[in-house]
Amino acid sequence: MSAHHPAAPVGGKLFNLPVMICSLLIAAMFAVLFVRFIFGLGAVTNLNDGYPWGIWVVFDVVIGSAFACGGFSVAMLVYIFNRGQYHPMVRPALLASLFGYTLAGVGVLFDLGRWWNFWHILSPAYANPNSVMFEVAVCISAYILVMWIEFSPVFMEQWGLKVQKKKLEKVLFFFIALGTLLPMMHQSSLGTLLVVMGPQVNPLWQTPVVPLLYLLSAVTIGYGIVLFESCVASAAYRREIELHLLQPMAKIMLGMLTVFLVVRFGDLVVRGALGNALKPSLEAFFFWLEIGCFSLPYLLVGTRGARRNPARLFLAGCAIMMGGVLLRVNGFLIGYDTGLGVDHGWNYFPSIAEMLVTIGMFALEVLGYIIITRRFPVLPREGAAH
Amino acid sequence: MTTRRDFLRGCLAGGAAAASAVLPETACARDTLQRPPEGLGLLYDATLCVGCQACVAACKKANDNPAEFTAVDKLWDTPLDTTGHTFNLIKMYRNGTMETKDSELNGFSFMKTSCMHCADPSCVSACPVSAMIKDPVTGVVGYDPDACIGCRYCVAACPFGIPKYQYDSPTGKIGKCELCRHRHKDGHYSACAEVCPTGATLFGRTEDLLAEAKRRLALKPGEWTTIPRGRLRPAQEKVLAGGEDGKGHKHRHGWRDEPDQSYQAQVGNYLQHVYGEKEYGGTQVLKLSAVNFQKAGMPDLPPKSSAATSETIQHTLYGGLMMPIAVLAGLTWVAKRNVVPEDDNEKGGQS
Numbered sequence: 001m002s003a004h005h006p007a008a009p010v011g012g013k014l015f016n017l018p019v020m021i022c023s024l025l026i027a028a029m030f031a032v033l034f035v036r037f038i039f040g041l042g043a044v045t046n047l048n049d050g051y052p053w054g055i056w057v058v059f060d061v062v063i064g065s066a067f068a069c070g071g072f073s074v075a076m077l078v079y080i081f082n083r084g085q086y087h088p089m090v091r092p093a094l095l096a097s098l099f100g101y102t103l104a105g106v107g108v109l110f111d112l113g114r115w116w117n118f119w120h121i122l123s124p125a126y127a128n129p130n131s132v133m134f135e136v137a138v139c140i141s142a143y144i145l146v147m148w149i150e151f152s153p154v155f156m157e158q159w160g161l162k163v164q165k166k167k168l169e170k171v172l173f174f175f176i177a178l179g180t181l182l183p184m185m186h187q188s189s190l191g192t193l194l195v196v197m198g199p200q201v202n203p204l205w206q207t208p209v210v211p212l213l214y215l216l217s218a219v220t221i222g223y224g225i226v227l228f229e230s231c232v233a234s235a236a237y238r239r240e241i242e243l244h245l246l247q248p249m250a251k252i253m254l255g256m257l258t259v260f261l262v263v264r265f266g267d268l269v270v271r272g273a274l275g276n277a278l279k280p281s282l283e284a285f286f287f288w289l290e291i292g293c294f295s296l297p298y299l300l301v302g303t304r305g306a307r308r309n310p311a312r313l314f315l316a317g318c319a320i321m322m323g324g325v326l327l328r329v330n331g332f333l334i335g336y337d338t339g340l341g342v343d344h345g346w347n348y349f350p351s352i353a354e355m356l357v358t359i360g361m362f363a364l365e366v367l368g369y370i371i372i373t374r375r376f377p378v379l380p381r382e383g384a385a386h
Numbered sequence: 387m388t389t390r391r392d393f394l395r396g397c398l399a400g401g402a403a404a405a406s407a408v409l410p411e412t413a414c415a416r417d418t419l420q421r422p423p424e425g426l427g428l429l430y431d432a433t434l435c436v437g438c439q440a441c442v443a444a445c446k447k448a449n450d451n452p453a454e455f456t457a458v459d460k461l462w463d464t465p466l467d468t469t470g471h472t473f474n475l476i477k478m479y480r481n482g483t484m485e486t487k488d489s490e491l492n493g494f495s496f497m498k499t500s501c502m503h504c505a506d507p508s509c510v511s512a513c514p515v516s517a518m519i520k521d522p523v524t525g526v527v528g529y530d531p532d533a534c535i536g537c538r539y540c541v542a543a544c545p546f547g548i549p550k551y552q553y554d555s556p557t558g559k560i561g562k563c564e565l566c567r568h569r570h571k572d573g574h575y576s577a578c579a580e581v582c583p584t585g586a587t588l589f590g591r592t593e594d595l596l597a598e599a600k601r602r603l604a605l606k607p608g609e610w611t612t613i614p615r616g617r618l619r620p621a622q623e624k625v626l627a628g629g630e631d632g633k634g635h636k637h638r639h640g641w642r643d644e645p646d647q648s649y650q651a652q653v654g655n656y657l658q659h660v661y662g663e664k665e666y667g668g669t670q671v672l673k674l675s676a677v678n679f680q681k682a683g684m685p686d687l688p689p690k691s692s693a694a695t696s697e698t699i700q701h702t703l704y705g706g707l708m709m710p711i712a713v714l715a716g717l718t719w720v721a722k723r724n725v726v727p728e729d730d731n732e733k734g735g736q737s
Contacts, residue, residue: 040556041553079721120535134515193539195699
């Protein structure tokens with residue numbers, strides 16, 4: 001194994017085309033949000049009585065936080081399974097997670113119809129421990145805090161706060177443990193959110209093991225995201241691609257994916273729900289699309305030789321992410337039916353304004369990632385290259 | 387060498403955490419909740435309903451809700467479904483020529499749409515901030531806008547599609563029937579039942595209403611029978627009303643004094659099913675119909691509530707925080723051995 005390079009800022013200009021594009025998209029998001037807060041949710045979204053949750057919940061929070069599982073997945077690999085060689089990937093993955101989660105937390109506020117009461121969810125006077133949403137909210141809030149603590153050595157290094165950094169490092173192991181537990185709790189609970197909706201959710205996605213499915217898929221997506229981000233960061237910053245790390249990580253990802261698929265199909269067979277996948281319906285089509293995305297990585301990076309190809313690693317990461325998107329969209333939107341088949345004529349497709357907010361949030365993440373990696377020691381220091 | 391052992395330890399800790407997610411259904415099983423004995427509700431009899439929508443107008447007035455227009459001329463309140471501003475609606479089933487009332491073929495029928503006041507409500511289980519609360523005595527599912535954060539999980543959770551959010555306002559609330567609980571202190575009961583001219587919507591204790599529903603189902607279709615209107619008085623209350631307590635305006639039970647409004651009507655051609663007796667653990671609003679309930683717009687629900695399933699999973703995983711603390715202890719132990727301070731991270735890279 002090559003000697004480990006400490007992290008270092010990438011450097012370079014902050015004002016360039018990607019940053020300008022991101023800024024424009026963020027400005028568009030703020031314009032939409034202005035209208036939303038003055039005139040209400042109905043003024044900008046296509047939400048309706050049949051679809052109370054749209055992409056601001058399903059994409060920005062449920063999927064956004066699953067995409068932000070890179071930090072959790074890699075930290076678990078390094079610190080819990082003691083795979084030290086992946087250490088250089090912890091910081092970049094954690095940074096992406098930090099943004100993903102922080103913005104998911106902020107994004108919830110846009111969607112809350114009575115947002116000025118948001119603090120009730122963390123106040124014991126209002127708490128309802130029976131509510132899955134309560135557990136998710138408390139857990140995600142705690143995790144955002146824990147992640148900032150986990151990531152703070154980066155800022156301390158840059159600002160020369162040596163003493164504070166030493167002190168923090170003595171107890172960092174506890175925050176790392178907490179930072180592994182909390183995502184396990186809320187990533188599984190994000191799936192449990194579906195359970196109380198009962199038969200309104202198609203049996204292909206409504207199951208008592210949904211927490212396990214969401215947890216397993218979140219860990220798998222975590223590795224998929226790392227493949228994706230490493231490839232994108234290498235291409236964008238013209239850095240050497242960390243193939244010696246990505247190659248074995250892809251193998252771990254395939255292992256997790258196999259566990260996920262075994263549970264996924266085992267559950268469908270045990271509950272006798274597989275028949276729903278054979279009906280000529282929209283739900284069945286999307287089910288197979290989901291399974292197709294989850295199966296693609298076996299074709300793309302199934303062999304050792306294939307895992308040496310960065311393009312294949314990148315595509316496998318994308319396929320896993322798409323599978324994760326579909327698992328969640330299918331459960332919360334495609335397979336969700338208010339009124340249980342009694343037709344109320346409800347439809348939902350996000351409005352342009354809704355999409356602008358989701359895209360704006362994504363742009364904010366990309367912008368933050370660019371600024372921080374260029375100015376703070378996040379990515380591994382480049383050895384020979386450049 | 388130590389690496390492999392540590393790896394196995396990690397597997398153990400991770401495995402325990404993963405296993406904790408699979409265990410549900412065993413420990414901490416939470417049964418479906420039952421109706422409180424004094425629970426209040428409504429009995430809606432579709433065969434008595436004439437579709438006059440007097441209950442819809444009365445509901446609007448009692449809850450101070452605005453009219454909702456769907457026609458071009460905007461003259462009449464014409465909501466097409468319950469909304470954040472319409473808590474009660476009479477919907478219609480139609481088939482073919484629509485000649486016969488209460489006939490599935492070439493007929494029509496009505497169905498009341500409003501909160502069922504479940505014994506084990508999904509909305510109450512879902513609400514993260516206790517804004518949806520089921521009264522322990524009356525069983526009325528009430529809403530507190532001052533607690534609500536507007537997350538609309540209750541909207542998504544309800545299988546009847548009842549709680550609705552007011553999307554047209556920047557300070558929108560959830561709107562739903564609360565059985566006119568704000569009028570109870572003045573001795574008034576649900577406005578829809580108060581105004582119903584045929585007794586199709588009847589207010590009372592759910593246990594009494596269930597007995598009344600079963601009485602009707604036991605009669606022969608076409609027979610003449612006495613149909614109460616407004617509020618259903620239990621047998622013992624009639625005795626009391628005729629006795630020494632008979633002259634007062636308000637009785638011991640707290641409802642306003644009313645003349646007996648019952649009348650003679652013909653028994654409908656009922657399906658032998660009291661909708662709401664068993665659905666989702668039972669509801670406090672009960673329904674009778676001659677037309678298939680699913681066709682008339684009521685969902686087909688199992689006797690077990692989703693709230694029970696959801697809370698069983700939650701409490702198995704998080705009850706007393708036992709499982710998370712145990713997993714955290716394991717993870718901390720493993721992490722403490724594996725976390726190398728950044729300064730000598732050269733070590734961390736070698737394996």
